[in-house]
Amino acid sequence: MAELKLVIANKNYSSWSMRPWVLLAQADIPFIEVQLKFSDDGKVAVSPTGQVPVLWIDGQPVWDSLAICEAVAELYPQKLLWPTDVEARRLARSISAEMHGGFRELRRSMPMNIRSAHPGKGRSPAVEKDIARIVSIWESCRSRFGAGGELLFGSFTCADAMFAPVVTRFATYAVALPPVAQRYADTVLGLPSMLRWRAGALAETEFVPADEPYATR
Numbered sequence: 001m002a003e004l005k006l007v008i009a010n011k012n013y014s015s016w017s018m019r020p021w022v023l024l025a026q027a028d029i030p031f032i033e034v035q036l037k038f039s040d041d042g043k044v045a046v047s048p049t050g051q052v053p054v055l056w057i058d059g060q061p062v063w064d065s066l067a068i069c070e071a072v073a074e075l076y077p078q079k080l081l082w083p084t085d086v087e088a089r090r091l092a093r094s095i096s097a098e099m100h101g102g103f104r105e106l107r108r109s110m111p112m113n114i115r116s117a118h119p120g121k122g123r124s125p126a127v128e129k130d131i132a133r134i135v136s137i138w139e140s141c142r143s144r145f146g147a148g149g150e151l152l153f154g155s156f157t158c159a160d161a162m163f164a165p166v167v168t169r170f171a172t173y174a175v176a177l178p179p180v181a182q183r184y185a186d187t188v189l190g191l192p193s194m195l196r197w198r199a200g201a202l203a204e205t206e207f208v209p210a211d212e213p214y215a216t217r
């Protein structure tokens with residue numbers, strides 16, 4: 001079995017770190033966690049880009065959250081981390097890439113901040129557009145491919161891991177969702193891996209001003 005070492009940053013703030021961590025934890029794949037703080041300069045030493053997350057697989061780095069999810073899915077095919085149905089898989093890959101490259105306004109105006117509550121903050125028209133698009137993606141996946149369970153494609157896949165930080169943002173900023181999307185969000189928040197990540201986030205005390213547009217220390 002390959003040795004996996006995942007380097008992440010603060011659990012309260014680092015949405016990119018959260019995605020592969022939740023993927024590995026939810027799929028019950030053993031890995032060593034190395035946590036750096038945003039304030040650490042050490043990221044350059046552990047990551048080719050100087051950013052996290054980075055997953056070291058038997059000493060070889062794989063960086064960038066979506067590439068890490070792909071590498072994990074390939075390493076553990078028995079975990080079915082992409083849907084088995086080819087059409088569902090195409091859609092899962094498309095929405096995961098869309099999440100990875102898009103929703104900039106939402107990400108900028110509603111930074112992930114698990115321990116905080118900022119109801120109603122950050123809601124510009126561009127953010128509303130991002131929210132509407134995400135709701136429509138979730139509803140479409142649930143109605144087309146969700147019959148086998150409560151997640152986007154029924155059982156847990158990389159696509160759920162990619163959207164996991166959005167689910168926490170909707171909670172932090174108290175975004176009212178239509179029923180199907182709210183049920184999906186509640187399911188994700190209740191996943192054992194999400195509860196573990198959240199507990200880690202709540203135990204942190206570092207305040208990162210760049211990720212705190214709505215609070216002062």
Ligand SMILES: N[C@@H](CCC(=O)N[C@@H](CS)C(=O)NCC(=O)O)C(=O)O
Pocket residue numbers: 009013014015016017043050051052053063064065066100
């Ligand atoms: N596209 C990258 C983004 C990674 C990223 O922006 N990581 C942030 C933490 S969430 C980081 O390392 N920031 C510190 C820095 O840029 O020095 C991914 O998907 O993994």
